[in-house]
Amino acid sequence: MNDMYGKGILKGLGVSLKRFVETYLDDLTWFGKRYRTDAGIAHRASKNARGIFTVQYPEEKIPVPEEFRFVPFLVYDEGPNGEKNLRCTSCGICAKVCPPQCIWIVRSTDPATGRPVPDPAEFMIDADICMNCGLCAEYCPFDAIKMDHDYELASGKRNVYNKERLSKPALYYESIRPLNAGRENAFRAAKVAAHAGLSE
Numbered sequence: 001m002n003d004m005y006g007k008g009i010l011k012g013l014g015v016s017l018k019r020f021v022e023t024y025l026d027d028l029t030w031f032g033k034r035y036r037t038d039a040g041i042a043h044r045a046s047k048n049a050r051g052i053f054t055v056q057y058p059e060e061k062i063p064v065p066e067e068f069r070f071v072p073f074l075v076y077d078e079g080p081n082g083e084k085n086l087r088c089t090s091c092g093i094c095a096k097v098c099p100p101q102c103i104w105i106v107r108s109t110d111p112a113t114g115r116p117v118p119d120p121a122e123f124m125i126d127a128d129i130c131m132n133c134g135l136c137a138e139y140c141p142f143d144a145i146k147m148d149h150d151y152e153l154a155s156g157k158r159n160v161y162n163k164e165r166l167s168k169p170a171l172y173y174e175s176i177r178p179l180n181a182g183r184e185n186a187f188r189a190a191k192v193a194a195h196a197g198l199s200e
């Protein structure tokens with residue numbers, strides 16, 4: 001009972017006091033450089049940050065970790081003449097698994113035969129409904145849709161993004177998720193090598 005009413009409260013107050021003191025210690029250690037400098041931002045984003053601090057957004061932005069997820073984008077590989085070759089085959093798996101059903105895909109068809117072609121004629125995501133769960137990216141068999149890091153999407157209108165708006169180069173994906181992209185590129189390269197070995 002004593003523990004319940006005495007020690008616990010003191011322990012909690014001790015944590016608050018420690019944070020309070022550390023705030024000023026870190027301010028003194030980083031005198032004048034804790035805010036609005038790249039080093040200060042990096043320090044506050046790290047596990048070495050002590051005490052309480054604010055992020056002076058939008059002047060300051062704390063870097064997001066690689067696995068941070070925001071509204072997805074479509075990855076394209078650039079062709080030799082700058083063509084945007086979307087990886088998407090319009091298989092529809094992402095639209096099926098999307099919990100709030102905010103993905104719409106229109107398949108292309110061959111004008112001569114009327115048969116479907118593995119290329120989306122249109123691809124839309126309602127960014128106002130997307131809950132950033134990342135399931136579309138998890139389930140896509142072609143690494144064609146990935147979660148973005150760009151979280152500054154506020155606008156005064158409805159945010160339904162079309163194929164044009166959603167498309168971003170593979171190099172952008174590699175820049176925001178280098179570890180993931182590296183693993184996937186290595187896996188694809190191994191698959192190609194295995195195929196080449198089989199066909200020899």
Ligand code: SF4
Nearest residue numbers: 088089091092094140
């Ligand atoms: S993004 Fe991926 S899962 Fe979605 S339709 Fe395209 S290829 Fe299929």
Ligand code: SF4
Nearest residue numbers: 098130131133134136
């Ligand atoms: S992140 Fe989730 S909610 Fe958003 S489009 Fe993908 S599956 Fe749908």
